[in-house]
Amino acid sequence: MSRVIRTAVLIVLGAIWLIPVYLLLVNAAKSPDEFSTTEVWKPTDLSLFGNIAEAMELSGLGDSVLSTLVYAVVSPTLAVLVGAAAGFAIVALRLRHGFAWFVAIFGGTVFPLQMILLPMFDAYSRTGLFDTRLGMVMVYTAISIPFSAFVMRNFFTGIAHSVFEAAVLEGATTWRIFTRVYLPMASSALVAVFILQATFIWNDFLLGLVLSQSDTVRPIVTSLAGMQSTYGGAQMSTVLAGGLLVSLPTVVLFLCTQKFFARGLALGQY
Amino acid sequence: MRSPKIPLGITAALTTALLLASCGGGADDDGATTGTLDFFTNKAAWEPDFDELNSQSESDVDISLDTTGYSDADQYDAFIRQSFRTDKSPGLFTWQTGPSLEEIVDEGLVAETTDIWTEAVDQGWVSEDLRETYTFDGEQYCVPMNVAYWVMYYNKAIFEEQGISEPTTWAELDAIAEQLTDADITPYYQTSTLFTFQWFQQMVAGTDPELYNGLATGEVKYTDPEIVEIMDTWLEQQEAGWFSDAGSTVDPAVGLKQGDYAMINFGSFFNGSLDGAGMVSGEDYDMFVIPATNPDLEQTPVAVESGPLCVAENSSQKTLGLTYSEWWMSPEAQTAWSEARGDVAFNPEATVADPMLEELGSTVADDDHVVYDRYYEATPTPILTVALEQFGAFIANPSDPMPYLETIQAEADSYWADRE
Amino acid sequence: MTSLKTPTAKTPGQRDPYRWSARGFVAPGVLGVAVLLYLPLLWTTFISFTEYNGLGDPEWVGIENYAEMLDDPEFLGSVLNTLLWVVGTLLVPVGIGLGVALLTWKLPGGTWLRLPFLIPYAVSGIGVGVIWSFILTGDGALDQALAAFGIADTPRWLVDAPLNTVVMILATAWQGVGVNALLFTIGLQSIPKEPLEAARMDGANGVRLFRSILWPMLRPLTAVVVGLSIVASLKTFDIVQGMTKGGPGRASETLALTMYKETFVNSDYGLGSAIAVFLTIVTLAAAILYLRQQLSSKHEV
Numbered sequence: 001m002s003r004v005i006r007t008a009v010l011i012v013l014g015a016i017w018l019i020p021v022y023l024l025l026v027n028a029a030k031s032p033d034e035f036s037t038t039e040v041w042k043p044t045d046l047s048l049f050g051n052i053a054e055a056m057e058l059s060g061l062g063d064s065v066l067s068t069l070v071y072a073v074v075s076p077t078l079a080v081l082v083g084a085a086a087g088f089a090i091v092a093l094r095l096r097h098g099f100a101w102f103v104a105i106f107g108g109t110v111f112p113l114q115m116i117l118l119p120m121f122d123a124y125s126r127t128g129l130f131d132t133r134l135g136m137v138m139v140y141t142a143i144s145i146p147f148s149a150f151v152m153r154n155f156f157t158g159i160a161h162s163v164f165e166a167a168v169l170e171g172a173t174t175w176r177i178f179t180r181v182y183l184p185m186a187s188s189a190l191v192a193v194f195i196l197q198a199t200f201i202w203n204d205f206l207l208g209l210v211l212s213q214s215d216t217v218r219p220i221v222t223s224l225a226g227m228q229s230t231y232g233g234a235q236m237s238t239v240l241a242g243g244l245l246v247s248l249p250t251v252v253l254f255l256c257t258q259k260f261f262a263r264g265l266a267l268g269q270y
Numbered sequence: 271m272r273s274p275k276i277p278l279g280i281t282a283a284l285t286t287a288l289l290l291a292s293c294g295g296g297a298d299d300d301g302a303t304t305g306t307l308d309f310f311t312n313k314a315a316w317e318p319d320f321d322e323l324n325s326q327s328e329s330d331v332d333i334s335l336d337t338t339g340y341s342d343a344d345q346y347d348a349f350i351r352q353s354f355r356t357d358k359s360p361g362l363f364t365w366q367t368g369p370s371l372e373e374i375v376d377e378g379l380v381a382e383t384t385d386i387w388t389e390a391v392d393q394g395w396v397s398e399d400l401r402e403t404y405t406f407d408g409e410q411y412c413v414p415m416n417v418a419y420w421v422m423y424y425n426k427a428i429f430e431e432q433g434i435s436e437p438t439t440w441a442e443l444d445a446i447a448e449q450l451t452d453a454d455i456t457p458y459y460q461t462s463t464l465f466t467f468q469w470f471q472q473m474v475a476g477t478d479p480e481l482y483n484g485l486a487t488g489e490v491k492y493t494d495p496e497i498v499e500i501m502d503t504w505l506e507q508q509e510a511g512w513f514s515d516a517g518s519t520v521d522p523a524v525g526l527k528q529g530d531y532a533m534i535n536f537g538s539f540f541n542g543s544l545d546g547a548g549m550v551s552g553e554d555y556d557m558f559v560i561p562a563t564n565p566d567l568e569q570t571p572v573a574v575e576s577g578p579l580c581v582a583e584n585s586s587q588k589t590l591g592l593t594y595s596e597w598w599m600s601p602e603a604q605t606a607w608s609e610a611r612g613d614v615a616f617n618p619e620a621t622v623a624d625p626m627l628e629e630l631g632s633t634v635a636d637d638d639h640v641v642y643d644r645y646y647e648a649t650p651t652p653i654l655t656v657a658l659e660q661f662g663a664f665i666a667n668p669s670d671p672m673p674y675l676e677t678i679q680a681e682a683d684s685y686w687a688d689r690e
Numbered sequence: 691m692t693s694l695k696t697p698t699a700k701t702p703g704q705r706d707p708y709r710w711s712a713r714g715f716v717a718p719g720v721l722g723v724a725v726l727l728y729l730p731l732l733w734t735t736f737i738s739f740t741e742y743n744g745l746g747d748p749e750w751v752g753i754e755n756y757a758e759m760l761d762d763p764e765f766l767g768s769v770l771n772t773l774l775w776v777v778g779t780l781l782v783p784v785g786i787g788l789g790v791a792l793l794t795w796k797l798p799g800g801t802w803l804r805l806p807f808l809i810p811y812a813v814s815g816i817g818v819g820v821i822w823s824f825i826l827t828g829d830g831a832l833d834q835a836l837a838a839f840g841i842a843d844t845p846r847w848l849v850d851a852p853l854n855t856v857v858m859i860l861a862t863a864w865q866g867v868g869v870n871a872l873l874f875t876i877g878l879q880s881i882p883k884e885p886l887e888a889a890r891m892d893g894a895n896g897v898r899l900f901r902s903i904l905w906p907m908l909r910p911l912t913a914v915v916v917g918l919s920i921v922a923s924l925k926t927f928d929i930v931q932g933m934t935k936g937g938p939g940r941a942s943e944t945l946a947l948t949m950y951k952e953t954f955v956n957s958d959y960g961l962g963s964a965i966a967v968f969l970t971i972v973t974l975a976a977a978i979l980y981l982r983q984q985l986s987s988k989h990e991v
Binding site: 003006007009010011013014015017018020021023024027037038040041082083085086088089090093094095096099101102103104105106107108109110111112113114115116118119120123138139141142143145146147149150151154155157158159174178188189192196199202203205221224225236239240242243244246247250251253254255258259 | 706708709711712713714715716718719720722723724725726727728729730731733734744786790793794797798799800801802803804805806807808809810811812813814815816817820821822824825827829830831834835864867869872873876877879880881910911913914917918921925927946949950953954959962963966969970973974977978981982985
Binding site: 038 | 352
């Protein structure tokens with residue numbers, strides 16, 4: 001297909017994809033008094049910043065930002081390294097029963113998260129991890145590992161084993177091969193896993209709800225959700241404005257990391 | 271994982287963990303009567319209101335609440351149940367009345383509040399009616415956090431435009447619905463998720479309170495002819511176009527404001543939502559107590575919803591929680607609460623900020639009205655879950671009610687059979 | 691690419707020099723998952739054989755909960771809805787994701803053209819639920835837009851089954867396409883240049899290039915995307931809970947919703963756990979069946 005057609009198709013499809021984002025923006029900017037569901041398409045007024053301020057006040061978001069930032073940076077970083085190490089062991093080091101080990105790690109993602117909340121709460125409150133940042137980092141890391149291991153394992157299969165053998169001949173240790181050869185080659189996959197998991201953690205609601213209670217430990221979305229309920233609370237446009245505010249850092253993250261995916265990887269040279 | 275060592279090791283570790291997890295929980299009461307009380311609530315949106323109350327409670331009894339709100343009611347429920355087993359057993363928490371409260375009282379998990387109630391009733395701070403909701407085996411547990419009466423809200427502009435005044439009989443209400451339908455205005459709001467029960471509740475209790483109570487205790491079957499007749503009436507109303515689009519997820523307050531429907535049957539906490547949506551109490555919207563379906567009833571039944579404020583028996587903050595509960599019943603506390611939350615107060619000596627709610631409080635308390643527990647609290651949970659679904663399905667696809675009723679009754683049969 | 695002479699075939703007695711090193715590298719992952727995820731799951735499995743309401747102590751009842759689960763006539767409905775989710779998710783978000791990845795591949799400015807598909811993933815779940823309710827509710831954004839084109843008689847998107855499941859799958863696709871496109875892009879980037887150029891020299895392009903070179907070489911990442919899609923769709927919960935709560939009635943209920951309802955709404959922890967165990971076994975079996983075939987070394991050309 002010619003470049004022009006490809007570009008045109010992408011622009012049209014992309015525009016369709018942005019329609020709900022448009023609705024989100026327009027309606028988050030309506031003042032609660034003006035808000036109506038009969039005219040969702042039309043921008044009526046620009047109270048976005050007022051709504052954002054209202055959302056911050058109602059939900060006490062401010063306190064959550066720092067801790068959520070810690071979770072969303074530390075946990076995916078750990079998970080991506082741990083996952084890459086597992087992938088390296090299985091693919092490059094040819095771990096015996098590699099598939100079984102892989103399934104053991106991947107199995108951590110097959111059951112519904114809701115089912116482990118209660119035993120986790122119980123265990124956390126007994127071990128003193130309940131309502132601590134350490135506890136939150138641990139659980140977020142653990143749930144990010146399977147995805148990370150899966151992507152990294154499969155990404156490494158694309159690297160010729162001769163790369164590993166050549167490094168061994170040069171006398172490198174496995175640790176050195178992992179950190180100096182495999183990790184650098186996998187930078188785009190590492191970044192992709194990182195941003196996807198960071199976004200997932202940033203937007204987590206459920207684990208934060210069950211495993212934390214104080215404002216300084218609770219993640220941001222759990223705090224935000226608190227202002228919305230049947231029994232009164234924030235108006236729709238305020239909720240949307242809050243949702244928008246919370247989404248900003250992840251959108252920026254996606255924007256900033258795009259360059260990693262722009263250049264091709266020269267894996268073929270090996 | 272064909273190596274036998276690994277599974278063995280894991281199994282051993284897991285078994286140890288399980289044994290640890292099965293130990294009992296709870297903590298000793300530290301006996302403090304002042305300080306910071308950890309408070310858990312599923313009314314997360316009310317957190318700022320509770321915070322506002324702290325200045326009053328600090329000056330009266332030197333206790334302030336550290337509130338943690340749970341925006342997901344189901345998760346909240348599970349969290350509280352689980353926390354009784356740990357040292358997080360709550361010093362103060364909100365719960366539901368009815369079978370849910372009975373369940374945790376039966377397990378001995380809730381601190382008794384009989385003395386607080388005796389005192390409050392003697393002082394005239396709370397009605398004898400309300401005490402019954404909190405009584406199990408002659409003792410009281412928890413105190414009421416809030417009360418809400420289920421009434422009919424209406425859009426004043428629409429009523430004025432159509433020259434309609436508040437109905438005093440069921441026949442008048444029916445006539446209003448017909449008039450509105452003729453004018454191309456949808457009379458009532460409805461939804462097919464969660465709040466699917468109120469119209470059923472209204473018509474059953476309004477026809478015969480005994481019938482309503484019988485459903486809650488299992489003496490009346492959902493397939494009994496009286497119930498079927500009520501459902502048939504509901505079906506006729508559905509077919510006449512009296513109810514709004516069942517699939518709409520529009521915030522009901524916004525819907526009433528923009529005139530998607532003229533009336534909405536909701537709890538009196540709805541004032542807060544309407545105010546928030548930009549309507550003015552008494553100017554843009556008003557409310558009336560729904561007349562009884564059966565004109566021969568001597569008293570008009572009004573559904574009441576009451577959320578308890580409880581203290582866990584094995585909490586380290588038990589004394590502190592009970593001290594706060596005692597203060598909570600006082601007129602000072604209730605006046606401050608009504609101001610913060612803008613809700614009806616259960617304490618007749620408290621001042622209510624919104625005149626509309628003040629009036630509702632005294633109307634319901636007079637001899638022409640009688641309160642009954644809302645369907646949501648009165649019905650045992652497993653039956654309720656099925657009933658809410660079946661009413662939702664009926665609302666979405668109005669048709670012969672019998673299959674829906676049979677499904678609910680099947681669940682009721684198995685529930686009551688288990689209890690015998 | 692892995693060489694075809696597989697040095698893994700070790701002769702007995704010959705020691706693998708990397709045995710301990712490999713175990714060391716895999717250990718943190720296995721331990722993290724085992725301690726934080728498998729331990730709690732074991733508790734759930736235990737509870738599934740008991741009668742437990744969250745208070746007091748669990749009472750052993752054997753397989754009674756499993757019998758009750760299979761006895762429920764509506765259980766089949768949940769299973770069918772869940773299967774619809776699996777099929778729908780494989781068709782729509784995976785398909786479009788692959789399409790977007792291929793269209794943007796080696797296209798000037800492709801990175802930026804891919805961005806609109808990634809933004810929905812970055813938008814927090816709270817916003818997503820609300821926005822799609824706006825769009826799909828009766829007389830909502832979609833109906834208003836259709837009315838502008840003169841289409842007045844629209845279906846009730848969230849009320850009529852199985853239409854409600856279908857539109858919810860589309861809403862999920864809106865969020866998921868970007869992620870799949872990103873993963874496929876990584877796969878495309880890791881394709882070595884030589885075979886590609888050789889194929890180009892032979893005059894392969896378009897469909898033929900895709901079938902002969904790209905598709906086989908994408909296999910590792912296709913396995914990731916499809917594997918994750920199967921797992922995620924079997925567990926579908928958030929969007930259904932947010933938009934229809936499984937209704938009207940139980941018309942759009944998935945297995946995860948049934949499980950959630952029994953556990954958290956009815957406080958029947960035993961039955962809820964039994965459904966969770968059933969769901970876990972099905973998901974694990976599906977994942978192993980699929981991945982075993984995809985990841986076996988003969989495919990890793």
